[in-house]
Amino acid sequence: MPPSSPFPASDPDLASGPPDDPSVGPLGDPALDTPSPSDGDADVGACDPMERRTVVVVEDDDSIAELLDLYLARAGYQVARAATGAAGLALVAERQPVIAVVDIGLPDGIDGLEVCRRLRADGNVPVLMLSARGEETDRIVGLEVGADDYMTKPFSPRELVARIKAILRRTGDPGGSGSSDEAPVELGGVSIDLVRREVRVAGSPVDLAPRELDLLVALVENRGRVLSRRQLLDLGWGYDWYGDERTVDVHVAQLRRKLGKDFPLVTLRRTGYRLG
Numbered sequence: 001m002p003p004s005s006p007f008p009a010s011d012p013d014l015a016s017g018p019p020d021d022p023s024v025g026p027l028g029d030p031a032l033d034t035p036s037p038s039d040g041d042a043d044v045g046a047c048d049p050m051e052r053r054t055v056v057v058v059e060d061d062d063s064i065a066e067l068l069d070l071y072l073a074r075a076g077y078q079v080a081r082a083a084t085g086a087a088g089l090a091l092v093a094e095r096q097p098v099i100a101v102v103d104i105g106l107p108d109g110i111d112g113l114e115v116c117r118r119l120r121a122d123g124n125v126p127v128l129m130l131s132a133r134g135e136e137t138d139r140i141v142g143l144e145v146g147a148d149d150y151m152t153k154p155f156s157p158r159e160l161v162a163r164i165k166a167i168l169r170r171t172g173d174p175g176g177s178g179s180s181d182e183a184p185v186e187l188g189g190v191s192i193d194l195v196r197r198e199v200r201v202a203g204s205p206v207d208l209a210p211r212e213l214d215l216l217v218a219l220v221e222n223r224g225r226v227l228s229r230r231q232l233l234d235l236g237w238g239y240d241w242y243g244d245e246r247t248v249d250v251h252v253a254q255l256r257r258k259l260g261k262d263f264p265l266v267t268l269r270r271t272g273y274r275l276g
């Protein structure tokens, strides 16, 4: 995994990307380079149903590819990345993914639409197209060349994962319902059911505000990792949510109050937070 930031601080593709904000500083955060489920990439036999299902991401913007990697890995997918159309086609042939996520704007001659056309001609791997342009014509051309779905940047990675699962359900992938995250997570007397979005402390249901729940889910999905406030904003509330970093502190304080003193949510001075 390249040590790039998953945050699109200066992505020319993003029509409405975030401003060049000095607060994006801590994002060279080594925490994101520490083990993620996509590490330990021991050459996966694509035909083994017990192996995690692979998603090929064809995207030349490392920050976006990294963000997708993080989210898809947490959703139980193995991610294989390529930055050009040619490399993407080769990767699909090699890895036999359950779906390909393909950016339209790619360097070196073969753009995302052409990638999609060739994938359609050669097989039946579902394709979700990404575009920096919100133009209706792109959407129509994307769907005409056979894409299964289409999203415009900036997008919420959570929504992208949801749409991938929907495509896989439609196209009959047996694991498409995300069966890997079903058991509730137990931490410090708190039980968190990520599928039902239910939280219990010592067996009793706790009422969390939607933003508190989103933040908690992001922490649980990344437990053991140090996350900066900026990362928590992005992971908790989406790629397109650009709030004040102190919002995170406020919601963390609420979570601590509601989840009790045994809940292992650690503050790291000047760095961020870590669960577990």
Ligand code: CA
Pocket (backbone or CB within 6 Å): 013, 059, 060, 061, 103, 104, 105, 106
């Ligand atoms: Ca691009």
